[in-house]
Every structure is written in C-alpha cells, then in structure tokens.
Amino acid sequence: MTWKQRLGSAIPYILLTILTIPVFVGYLWIIISTFSGRTYGLVPVDSQGNFGGLTLENWSFLWEDPNIWFVTLNTLLLSVLLTVGVVIISALAGYALSRISFPGRKTFLAGTLILHAFPSVTLLISIYFVLRWISNLPVLGKGLPIIGGFGYNTVGGVALVMVSLSLPLGIWLMKGFFDNVSWDMERAALIDGCSRLRVWWEIMLPSIKPGIAALSIFTFITGWGAFLIPYTFITDQEKSTLAAYLNSLMGETAPVNYSRVAAVGLFQLIPVLFFFIFTQEYLLSIFSGGSKGGT
Amino acid sequence: MKVLLENLSKHFGSVVAVDGVTLDIRDSEFVAFLGPSGCGKTTTLLMVAGIYKPTTGIVKFDERVVNHLAPRDRKIGMVFQSYALYPHMTVYQNLTFPMRLSKVPKSEMEARAKEAADILGIGALMDRRPGQLSGGQQQRVALGRALAKQPDLLLFDEPLSNLDARLRLSMRGEIKRLQMELGITSIYVTHDQVEAMTMADRIAVIREGKLQAYATSDELYDQPRTLFIAGFVGNPPMNLIEVEVLQEGDSYRARRNGFDLQLSEARGHKAAGRGKVILGIRPEDVSIGDRGLRGEVYVVEPLGRDDLLDVHVGDASVHVLADPSLHLKIGDQVQLGLNVDKVQFFDPESEQSLLWA
Numbered sequence: 138m139t140w141k142q143r144l145g146s147a148i149p150y151i152l153l154t155i156l157t158i159p160v161f162v163g164y165l166w167i168i169i170s171t172f173s174g175r176t177y178g179l180v181p182v183d184s185q186g187n188f189g190g191l192t193l194e195n196w197s198f199l200w201e202d203p204n205i206w207f208v209t210l211n212t213l214l215l216s217v218l219l220t221v222g223v224v225i226i227s228a229l230a231g232y233a234l235s236r237i238s239f240p241g242r243k244t245f246l247a248g249t250l251i252l253h254a255f256p257s258v259t260l261l262i263s264i265y266f267v268l269r270w271i272s273n274l275p276v277l278g279k280g281l282p283i284i285g286g287f288g289y290n291t292v293g294g295v296a297l298v299m300v301s302l303s304l305p306l307g308i309w310l311m312k313g314f315f316d317n318v319s320w321d322m323e324r325a326a327l328i329d330g331c332s333r334l335r336v337w338w339e340i341m342l343p344s345i346k347p348g349i350a351a352l353s354i355f356t357f358i359t360g361w362g363a364f365l366i367p368y369t370f371i372t373d374q375e376k377s378t379l380a381a382y383l384n385s386l387m388g389e390t391a392p393v394n395y396s397r398v399a400a401v402g403l404f405q406l407i408p409v410l411f412f413f414i415f416t417q418e419y420l421l422s423i424f425s426g427g428s429k430g431g432t
Numbered sequence: 433m434k435v436l437l438e439n440l441s442k443h444f445g446s447v448v449a450v451d452g453v454t455l456d457i458r459d460s461e462f463v464a465f466l467g468p469s470g471c472g473k474t475t476t477l478l479m480v481a482g483i484y485k486p487t488t489g490i491v492k493f494d495e496r497v498v499n500h501l502a503p504r505d506r507k508i509g510m511v512f513q514s515y516a517l518y519p520h521m522t523v524y525q526n527l528t529f530p531m532r533l534s535k536v537p538k539s540e541m542e543a544r545a546k547e548a549a550d551i552l553g554i555g556a557l558m559d560r561r562p563g564q565l566s567g568g569q570q571q572r573v574a575l576g577r578a579l580a581k582q583p584d585l586l587l588f589d590e591p592l593s594n595l596d597a598r599l600r601l602s603m604r605g606e607i608k609r610l611q612m613e614l615g616i617t618s619i620y621v622t623h624d625q626v627e628a629m630t631m632a633d634r635i636a637v638i639r640e641g642k643l644q645a646y647a648t649s650d651e652l653y654d655q656p657r658t659l660f661i662a663g664f665v666g667n668p669p670m671n672l673i674e675v676e677v678l679q680e681g682d683s684y685r686a687r688r689n690g691f692d693l694q695l696s697e698a699r700g701h702k703a704a705g706r707g708k709v710i711l712g713i714r715p716e717d718v719s720i721g722d723r724g725l726r727g728e729v730y731v732v733e734p735l736g737r738d739d740l741l742d743v744h745v746g747d748a749s750v751h752v753l754a755d756p757s758l759h760l761k762i763g764d765q766v767q768l769g770l771n772v773d774k775v776q777f778f779d780p781e782s783e784q785s786l787l788w789a
Contacts, residue, residue, distance in 0.1 A: 321516035321589075324483050329581070330504040330533030343520040 171195050171400040195400040205382070205401075211292055212378040212405075215367065216360030218284065218296035223307045223356045224349060226300070231311025232337050236323065246312075253305035260302075261369055268294050268370060295367045295377075302366075303359065307352055314348030315341060350419040358409055379405040433493055433584040433617050434459050435480065440489035441641075442475050449475040451641035452489070460615040462608070464632035466625055468664070472641035473621045477587055480619060482506050493585070504533070506585070509578030509616075513590040515570045517562035523549075523573050524558040530581040548580035551610065568599045575607070579614070586611070586618040592627065604631060625665050629653070637661050654774075659783040662712045662776055668740055671718070673748045674780065675711045677703040686711055686775075690746020691725060696772045702786045703777035709786065712776035715740065715751040720758060724769040725750075729760050743768060 166179055173181030174190040183190030198205050233239075234246060272278040272288030285291030318341055326340045327333075342349070364380035371377035383401050387393050413420075435457040442450040450472040457463050465473035478484045480491055482503035491498050498506060509530075517526050527545040536544070549555040552572040562570055571591060578586060588607070592600045608631045611618050622628050628635045629649035637644040637652065637660070645657050649665075656662035662670045675686040675693075677700060684700025686693040693711075695703075703709045720741075727750065731742035738753040743766060750768060754760060777786040 319514055319516065321512040321514045322518065324478070324481070324503075325510060325512060325516035325577075326518070326529075327483065327503040328481055328506075328508055328510045329530035329577070332504070335533075340518055343518075346520075 167399045167403055167406075170396045171403050173396060175396065195394075195396045196404075198397065198401065199404070205404075208377065208379055208382045212361060212363075212380075214284065215292055215296055215299070215363065215378060216357045218293065219299050219303065219360035219363075220353050220356045222296065222300035223303045224353055226304060227307030227311040227352060228342065228349065229337075230304075230308045231313075232315050232341060234308065235312045235315035246309075249305040249308055253309070257302050257365065261365075264298055265289070265370070268298070271297075289370060290372050292371070295363075295370050296360075298366050298370065299360065299363060303356060307356065310352055311345070311348065314345040318344045347419055350416070351421075354412065354416045354420055358412070361405070361409055435585065435617060435619070436490075436492040437476070437480070438490040438492065440476065440479060440491065441487050442472070442479060442484055443487045448641055450479070453636075453638070453641075453643045455636055455643060455646050457617060457619065460617055462611050462618045462620065462631060462633045464620045464622055464628035464635045465638055466622060466628040466635050466664075467638035467644075469623055471638045473623075473638045474589055475641075476638070477589055477619060477621050480585075481508055481510055481587055507583050508585045508587055509581055509583035510587040510589065511571075511574050511578050511591040513593050515562070515567075515574040515594075517570055517573055517577075519562050522559050522561055523554065523565070526562070526573055527558075527577050527580050530577065534581075544580045544582070545576075548576040551579070552576045567595055568603070571595060571603065575610075579610070583616065586616045588618065588620040588622075590622055591620075592622075593624075600627075607631065626667060629665070637664065655785070655788045656712070656776060657785050657788050659710060659712075659778045659785075662778065662785075666714060668715050668751055668753070670712045670714050670776070671750050672778075673711045673713075673750070674708055676708055677706070677711075677777070679704045688746065688748060691748055693725065693770055693775075694772065695775065699772070699775055699777065699787060706779070706786070708780055710778040710780050712778060713750075713770050713774060715753045717771040717774040718750060718752045719769045719771075720752065720754050720760070720766050721769045722767055724767045726765065726767055729762055729764045729766060732760060732762060741766075 162179070166176070169179055169181055170176045172191050172193070172195070174184070174192055174194070175182055177186065180188060181190055182188060234242060268289040271294065272286070272290075274288070277286060278288040279286035279291055281287075281291075281293060284293035284296070287293045287297050322340060322344070323336055326336045331339060362380060363378060364384065367378040368381040368384060371381070379401070383398065383405065386398050386401060437453055437455050440450060440453045441448065453472075453476055455463075465476060467473045475484060479486050482498070482501055482505075486499060493506070518529065521529065524545060527548060528541050531541045531544065545558075546555065549558065552575060554569060554572045554576060557565060557569060557573070562573065565573065571594075574591070591607070592603055595603060604627060607620075611631075620628070620632060629652075632649065634646060634648055635652055636646045639660050645652060645661055647655075652661055652665050656665065656670075659672070663672060673688070673691070675688045675691065677684060677686050677695065679701070682697070684695040684697060684704055686695055686700075686703075703711075725745045727743040727745035729741055730744045730749065733740040733742075734756060735753075737756075739756045739758075739760065741752045741754050741760060743750050743752055745768065752768060760766065778784065779786055
C-alpha cells in the first residue's frame with residue numbers, strides 16, 4: 138500500500154473521530170464531574186482552584202433520597218408497560234396492514250404516518266382533558282394497583298399516552314418486517330391447517346423476531362428517557378420518572394449543583410448503556426430489515 | 433379424488449388473471465398447468481388451494497363444491513417454489529407441523545414423518561433447521577411435509593425452478609414415481625414445457641388467463657391446436673414460416689421467396705387457397721440431404737448429440753437438427769428435406785390450426 142492509499146482508507150476514520158470528539162468529551166465531562174466538587178474544563182478542582190477535590194458527595198442521593206429508588210422503579214414500570222403495549226399492538230396491526238386488504242387500509246397507513254409527524258407537544262392540552270375524563274371512570278381511572286390506573290397523575294395514564302404516541306412508528310416498523318416474510322410461507326401454513334391468528338402466532342412472529350427485538354429495545358429506551366409526558370401528567374415531579382426527577386434538581390430558586398445533576402444523569406444512563414451494548418445489533422436491523430415496502 | 437374447475441375466473445381490480453378456465457382432473461391423475469410467467473397458472477392453483485377466492489366459477493372436489501372451504505379444510509398438500517419451510521423449526525417439526533395442527537396422535541405422527549423422510553432420503557436431517565440444508569434437501573423436506581399429511585390432492589407450484597439442472601432432472605423422475613406409487617391426484621404448475629411433458633398425464637396450456645388446450649403431451653406435440661402451443665411446446669421450438677399454399681392440379685405446393693415445397697394432399701388441401709398461412713415444422717423433422725430446399729448455413733450451435741443449424745432458405749430462417757458428423761460450417765450450401773407428414777398450418781389472423789381445428 139502506498140501512503141496515498143493509506144491516507145485514503147484513513148480519511149473516514151479521521152472524519153468520524155473528529156465528529157465523535159464533542160460527544161465523547163461531553164460524556165467524559167459528566168463522568169469526571171460526578172466525582173468532583175467542581176470542575177475547570179475537564180479538570181476537577183478544589184475550592185482554591187488546584188487539582189483535586191474528588192468526592193462521592195454527588196452520589197449521596199442514592200442513600201439519602203428514598204425518592205430516587207421510587208422514581209427508578211416508576212421509570213422501569215413505565216418503560217415495561219410502554220414496550221409491552223407498543224409491541225403487542227404494533228405486531229397485530231402491522232400484520233393486518235401488511236397482509237390483509239380491507240377498505241381504508243391505505244388511508245389508515247397514511248393517517249398513522251401523519252400522526253407520527255405531529256409534535257406531541259401540540260397535543261398536551263387535549264390529552265390532559267382526555268386523562269381527566271378517564272380519571273373519573275371507576276377503578277380504571279385511578280383505582281388499579283401498582284400502575285395506579287389509566288387516568289391523570291398515574292403511571293398507567295402516562296404509559297397509555299406514550300403507547301398511543303409511539304404506535305405509528307411501531308406499526309410501520311412491524312408492517313415493514315411482515316412485508317419481508319414470504320407469502321409462500323404464510324400460504325403453506327394456511328394449507329397445513331393454521332387459522333389466520335395461528336399463522337401470526339406460530340409462523341409470522343417467530344420469523345420477525347429480530348424486528349420485535351429491535352422495536353422492544355427502541356421503545357424501552359424511549360420510555361426510560363421519557364420526560365415531557367411524565368413531567369406534564371404526573372403532578373409530583375419527585376415521584377414521576379428519572380428524567381423529571383433530574384429536572385426537579387434544576388429549580389429556579391436555589392443555585393443548581395451541576396455535579397449532582399451529572400451524577401443523576403449518569404445514574405439514568407448506565408442501564409441504557411449496558412442494554413445498548415448488548416442489543417445494538419438488533420437495533421441496526423430497524424434500518425436494514427424494517428420499514429421497507431410501500432402501502 | 434377428482435377435481436373439477438368450472439368456468440373459473442379471477443379478477444384483481446380491473447386485471448383479469450384467470451378467465452373462464454374449465455377442466456376436469458381424474459382420480460390419481462397428474463396434470464400440469466403450463467404457460468409463460470404471469471399467465472395465470474399459479475393463480476388458478478391458488479384458487480384450487482383456497483388461498484384465493486374465485487371471482488366467478490366453481491371448484492369441485494369429487495362431487496362437492498369447495499369454493500367456501502378454508503385452505504386447511506381441503507386436505508391438500510402443497511409444495512412451493514421457494515420451499516416455504518418454517519425457518520424456526522427443525523426438519524422434524526416442519527414435517528409434523530400439519531399433523532400437530534390436526535391433532536394426530538404422537539406415535540402416528542412420528543411414524544408418518546419417519547416414513548416420508550425415508551422415502552425422500554432425509555432421515556438423517558431430522559434435527560437440522562432449513563437454513564442448514566442445501567436447496568435440494570430443502571425441496572425434499574417441503575415434499576415430505578406435503579406427503580406426510582396424507583393429502584387427497586397434491587399441488588406443486590414450480591417446485592424445481594430453484595434447483596440446478598442436474599438435480600432438477602433427478603427430482604423430476606422422483607416426483608413422478610412417487611405420484612404414481614401413492615396415486616395422489618396432483619396438479620403441477622410449471623413454465624418449463626419439458627417438465628410438463630415428461631411428468632404429466634395431461635397438460636393444460638394457459639395463456640393470458642385462458643385455457644389454450646388440455647391434452648396429453650403427445651397430442652400437444654403432434655397436433656398443436658394453436659400457434660401459441662406450436663411455438664411454446666417443444667425444444668428447440670418449431671419453425672414458423674409464412675407461406676402461400678397453392679393447388680396445381682393434384683399437387684399442393686407451399687411457396688415463398690426462394691422456398692418451394694411439395695405437400696401431401698391430406699395436409700395441403702386444408703391450407704390451400706387461403707392466401708398467406710403459417711407453416712410449422714419441427715427442427716427434428718427437417719433433414720439434410722441431397723434433395724429439397726436449397727439453403728445456406730447461417731449459424732451452427734453444437735448441442736452434443738446434435739448440431740442445431742440455422743439455415744437461410746431464401747429470406748426464411750429454418751432451424752434444423754443435424755448429425756454432428758456432417759461437420760457443417762457457417763456458409764456451407766445444404767439441401768433440406770422437410771417431412772411433409774409433420775408440417776402444421778396455422779391461420780395468421782386467428783392463430784388457430786388449420787389441420788386440427
């Protein structure tokens with residue numbers, strides 16, 4: 138290899154490195170600042186401005202504030218509810234839209250796409266009224282154990298809203314994956330004795346496992362980082378989700394302790410990071426396997 | 433089981449995929465649907481399977497109308513071009529899946545799966561998954577799955593198209609032998625006329641959704657009823673030459689520029705006096721000799737057993753199967769003898785045969 142060829146093959150790496158540096162520095166700053174009283178750039182400093190001042194003080198919320206564990210469990214609950222809801226509904230709807238022709242199918246597909254384009258902020262007020270109405274329903278509103286219910290100021294209610302907002306993407310993704318399963322296989326199963334529902338369960342779902350895995354991971358991460366909806370529809374910020382808890386640290390009255398914010402942020406990041414490392418190859422299949430094919 | 437299709441049609445929107453097909457299939461008969469791709473043969477098969485609902489017309493199994501019967505209630509086995517094996521199941525699970533759904537007892541299920549696997553020589557592969565098998569093995573598993581459920585009717589949708597030529601040849605014979613031994617009524621869809629002719633008892637030639645002919649392979653070959661069949665059946669295909677047939681006293685002659693052929697009276701008089709007609713003659717019915725039409729060798733394609741020659745007679749091109757030992761070269765002058773008892777005549781407008789209409 139001549140030096141020209143070497144340079145040629147090195148250019149993508151150089152470019153990628155340059156582009157990654159800001160992100161990398163950002164994460165580095167978070168990690169360093171969680172263990173220091175204050176920082177000067179990336180250097181931890183003590184009150185005199187000399188190198189030092191390393192401390193675990195910023196992590197004290199883990200043992201001093203019981204709310205953090207409550208909030209973490211809440212976030213987990215929300216993510217699981219969101220994932221289960223989105224995957225089940227998308228897998229059913231995606232199959233129907235991919236395989237069955239019925240009146241209004243194209244309109245429905247186009248409609249979901251438009252809904253997906255809507256910023257959810259615009260819907261906040263109307264959703265508030267819907268949730269208030271659900272709250273008035275007996276039991277379902279706010280009388281259920283664990284999730285509280287599906288009304289205003291409950292984890293279930295937030296999950297309900299987030300499921301509906303995530304469905305357009307999920308349905309299109311699942312439809313894309315189902316589109317790639319050969320018709321012959323489905324026909325073979327129908328001839329071999331399956332009902333349509335059984336084809337879905339025994340033949341189609343196992344064939345799109347990577348798609349289901351990808352959608353689950355993607356949705357779970359969305360739920361884990363959710364801020365706007367839980368922040369809006371759960372009144373007690375300290376008891377809603379991690380993202381809202383993080384926000385509550387940045388009050389308007391007291392000076393913000395950014396090192397603590399960084400520590401909570403890192404705490405929220407760790408599970409996602411591990412999750413991501415082990416599942417990234419499934420996530421890639423969203424772009425390679427799914428969302429292909431038209432209406 | 434007998435199968436009867438009566439005036440069967442299928443429309444997709446404004447597209448007519450199958451147009452009024454009527455045919456009957458006898459018990460234990462092996463029937464091929466033959467036609468170019470997109471002619472509606474697979475659509476017809478899928479209507480027999482119950483996957484598509486006919487737009488009009490009736491499908492009958494024995495005396496029973498099955499139009500509204502779901503595929504799973506029709507007792508059919510089907511083999512697909514893409515094999516359509518279930519990738520997440522082992523070979524054994526694939527073979528027994530239909531039986532599991534119809535709640536066959538486990539011991540019988542195992543026995544039937546083993547029997548099918550033994551017949552097809554896939555007994556050693558039972559624990560593998562389809563992804564670990566070669567194309568030929570997958571095809572055997574697909575066939576085994578269709579056989580193990582003991583269907584009344586077997587449907588084949590171009591099952592050999594994805595196999596290499598050699599394997600296709602051996603599977604062809606195997607499917608034919610199995611079908612005869614088991615005596616299961618079968619429909620075999622193919623675009624390969626050799627497959628259809630070698631395997632089927634009767635062949636339904638379909639073109640643009642319409643049934644062109646339904647006959648034995650000999651009849652299709654020797655008495656093609658339309659120009660389409662004449663050109664589609666047989667390899668290398670029949671020569672089709674536009675001529676004018678003239679009666680001169682008792683003799684009939686087919687003529688065009690540089691082409692003059694004495695015909696037999698039986699065939700000649702049906703084509704005479706009609707202006708331009710199309711003369712058909714198969715390459716194997718043309719011989720190189722020292723009498724007959726004069727022509728010049730234009731192309732030589734050695735096929736091993738024969739040489740396929742393209743000989744220009746006047747401005748017409750005639751394909752001839754010739755003995756390679758003649759060592760003919762491009763540019764050689766030859767004389768062609770046409771077997772006048774094998775010539776066909778077609779009307780250029782209606783494309784119908786003038787001999788067998």
